[in-house]
Amino acid sequence: HVLTLPFIARADQAANPVAVKLLQLMASKQSNLCVAADVTSASQLISLAESTGPYVCVFKTHIDIVEDFSPQLIQDLLAVAQKHNFLLMEDRKFSDIGHTVSLQYSKGIHNISSWADLVTVHSVPGEGVITGLKSAVPNLQRGCFIVIEMSSAGNLTTSSYITLSTLSKWLSYECVVTASMEICEKHPDFVAGVVCQSPNIVQNPGLVQLTPGVSLDCLNDGPLGQQYHSPEDIIMSRGADIAVVGRGITQATDPIQAAQEYRAKLWAVYEKRVSS
Numbered sequence: 001h002v003l004t005l006p007f008i009a010r011a012d013q014a015a016n017p018v019a020v021k022l023l024q025l026m027a028s029k030q031s032n033l034c035v036a037a038d039v040t041s042a043s044q045l046i047s048l049a050e051s052t053g054p055y056v057c058v059f060k061t062h063i064d065i066v067e068d069f070s071p072q073l074i075q076d077l078l079a080v081a082q083k084h085n086f087l088l089m090e091d092r093k094f095s096d097i098g099h100t101v102s103l104q105y106s107k108g109i110h111n112i113s114s115w116a117d118l119v120t121v122h123s124v125p126g127e128g129v130i131t132g133l134k135s136a137v138p139n140l141q142r143g144c145f146i147v148i149e150m151s152s153a154g155n156l157t158t159s160s161y162i163t164l165s166t167l168s169k170w171l172s173y174e175c176v177v178t179a180s181m182e183i184c185e186k187h188p189d190f191v192a193g194v195v196c197q198s199p200n201i202v203q204n205p206g207l208v209q210l211t212p213g214v215s216l217d218c219l220n221d222g223p224l225g226q227q228y229h230s231p232e233d234i235i236m237s238r239g240a241d242i243a244v245v246g247r248g249i250t251q252a253t254d255p256i257q258a259a260q261e262y263r264a265k266l267w268a269v270y271e272k273r274v275s276s
């Protein structure tokens, strides 16, 4: 079963080159932690990458929230990524027609395709969103994660209430998951994994499950809608391979110590999972 297979064995089954590198890196670095670097200045972004870099497999950015963005920031980020051996993911959640996303990916001041190993993409527009992104990086070693389920309260991708009265909702949810997974299977060269909240969506051991909404201290962030789960829940019950932690680290009194703690706890649950 995919959940009990070690990352290193799954690396051999991944078709996307970034997924291969990622699974190997997770195994060698013993980290299934992705930090969500939701900070708004270049200096904060670099200092977070420097301080948490040794403990993460992926450093996830929202580059469009950086107020003093410059191409130099990207050079600095790439240098830190190389120094501490982690991959860069831009959580852009592309969600437009293929032609538009190809431009959003490779043009504009952020020029995402030139530096982000991985990007996120919604499956809602259909397969064209993937072919559009792929067309922008014919020779680059890049990959994407398809967002199938979100962590936010009231999201439209939940299957939690499977009763007769909500059968139609459940059936349409099943269609979204199935159609999204079909897109994954059609583009194994570019799709590295999926973003979701439930186990059993990922059946292919070569795909990586990334799951946000992880905190040791909070259950939610109030009216903003984020919903949190423990490392145990996210890795064992929800099937995450990589857990995304944002404010649990960025807003901790000591972010280095928090990154060390999340990494140790998340890795321990992964080890328990593969030995079960």
Ligand code: 5FU
Pocket (backbone or CB within 6 Å): 036, 037, 038, 062, 091, 147, 149, 150, 151, 152, 195, 212, 213, 214, 226, 244, 245, 246, 247, 248
């Ligand atoms: F696809 C998703 C999702 O379903 N939920 C999320 O929270 C992505 N995210 C991202 O994970 C979100 O954009 C933040 O960057 C991060 C979670 O941050 P937090 O501070 O741990 O709540």
